[in-house]
Amino acid sequence: MAATETLTAERILEATEEVLRRYGPAKATVVDVARALGVSHGSVYRHFRTKAALREAVTERWLSRTEVMLAELTGAAGRPAPEKLKDWFAALFEAKRHKAGDDPELFATYSVLIDENSGVVDRHLEVLVGQVRTVVEEGVREGEFTAPEPDATARALFSATAHFHDPAYAPEWRKPTVDAEFDAVVGLLLRGLRA
Structure with a gap:
């Protein structure tokens, strides 16, 4: 890292992703991250108090990329809800398939990290279900869907499509x-x- 370049949480997370890709979750250390950035491990700890906090943050960052991309589909105006919902599930499937196929080492690493950070994963799943609920509610308002309980419907839809977004099914994709x-x-x- 250049002496004039400011050490930020974002730069640390980028370096952590690369270190995890290189060494895997079992062997990657905060010292490895610091070395990749050209700083002391104390500098990393000033941004993330523990190794667990750093791993949780990098997992959350990875998952939030999908959330942001899908939010654009959810928020798109002027499209019928059935079309929007189909495109949302297709985009989720493609994003998961892309992550699993294009970078299998990092995908495997994140599968381990996700198991460690169930709070992060639970929040991520709630965001995704919330996006589905938004589309279902829109479809009900427009008379395109019948769903007396949009939240229960969104959860059922998400569960019914798990085969196409749950990392446990990645080999079948x-x-x-x-x-x-x-x-x-x-x-x-x-x-x-x-x-």
Whole structure:
């Protein structure tokens, strides 16, 4: 790190991702992160008080990228709710498949970190379910969906599509039939929601 460059939490998180990619969660240390940044490990600890806090922050950062991308779909005006919901689930599936396939080392690392930080994962899942609920509520208002309990409906939709976004199913996402399976499940769910 250049002497004039300010050490920020964001820079530390970027370096932590690279260190996790290189060494994996079992071997990566705060000292490794500090070394990658050219600072003392005390400098890292000034931003993140513990190794666990750093790992939690990097997990949250990784998950929030998906949340932000999906929020754009949820907030898009002028689109029918069924189309928006299908696109939302397709984007979630593609994002998860992309992470698993393009960077398997980091995906495996994050799978370990996610297990360690259930609070971060629980918050992430609530954000995602909240986005689905927003689309369901919009569809109900517009007369496109029948869902007397939008929250319960959103949770059911999210659970019903788990095969296409839960990291436990990642090995199956490479099957040649997975896109057809996705279309069949989402199509069935949307038909069930139609008013």
